[in-house]
Structure formats: structure tokens, C-alpha cells
Amino acid sequence: MGKRLDRFWEEAVMSPQWEKRRKRVFEIIEVGTKYDYPSRAYDLFNAFCILLNLTTSIMYTFHDLKYKYGELLVTLDEATVALFFVDYILRVWTAKYLYPQLSQPLAIRKYVLSFTGVVDLLCFLPHYLPIFFPSGAVCIPDAPDHPDLPPVPDQLLL
DSSP: OHHHHHHHIIIIISSHHHHHHHHHHHHHHSOOOTTOHHHHHHHHHHHHHHHHHHHHHHHHTSHHHHHHHHHHHHHHHHHHHHHHHHHHHHHHHTHHHHSTTSOHHHHHHHHHHSHHHHHHHHHHHHHHHHHHOTTOOOOBOOOTTOTTSOOOOGGGBO
16 A cells, blocks of 8 residues: 555656646745736735635624625635635645745745744634634633622633
8 A cells, every 4th residue: 555655646746747737836826927927816816815804804793794794704704714725735835946945844844834824824724723623622710709800600610
């Protein structure tokens, strides 16, 4: 089984054709020149998704808009967050072209720990955390005898 996987990896994933595709994806998702139309289109689409996500998040905080357009706002939010996730995966996949002087694992590590990598991760991670922590994993310290705080339910105490 291991030899088959190694062979598949060498023939399919590491083939020059896939490397050419990965390089082109990198050129598209990075800020493009004015003559690279797919890259410019991606940049505009990404900016539109960011603005759309911010707009839907703000609109969802208003009770009237939430009541009237709640389903649409949630759908738009989920779609844009999914696009942010795909963007992050593509940037991790193409990190070796962002940092060509490093090996692929080190380039991925450098991107993931960079400012833009952390910001990209924070764009979608809070949305998907409930999948891994369905009960909400909330820790609230007990503050006994504090007059301004309501009592904390026993389930939430540390």
C-alpha cells in the first residue's frame, strides 16, 4: 500500500503538470498585475466577498433586518466564509512559491505563522469551531458574592 501511495504521489501530485497548475494558482491568488486578468478578477472577487461578509454581519445585528432577511444573510455569510476557507487552503498549497528560498514544509509554516496567514485563518476559523466543539466549550470563572454579576450556572463553572 505504501508503494502505491508513493507512486501516486510522484506521478499525479508531484508531476510537472500539477506544479504548473500550482504555480498558476499562486499567480492568480496573489495580487496581480493589470495585464493578468484572471488574477485581477480574483482580487476584485475577493474584495467583494470581504465587503459582502462585513455587510451581512452588520445587517444581521439589526433585529428588523435579521427578522426580514435572516436566512439570506446567514446563507451569504456561510458562502463567503467557505470562500475564505478555500482561499486559505490555496494559499497554504502555494506557499512554496511565496517563499521560494525555503523547503515546502518550512514555507507552509512561515505562511501559516505570518500576519496574513493568521488573519486569513481568523477569517473562517471562528465560524467552523463549533464543528469541533459542539457544546460551546465555555469557561467562566466563578465570581461569588459579586453584586453586579448574575449567578453562573453550575455547568459553566471551572
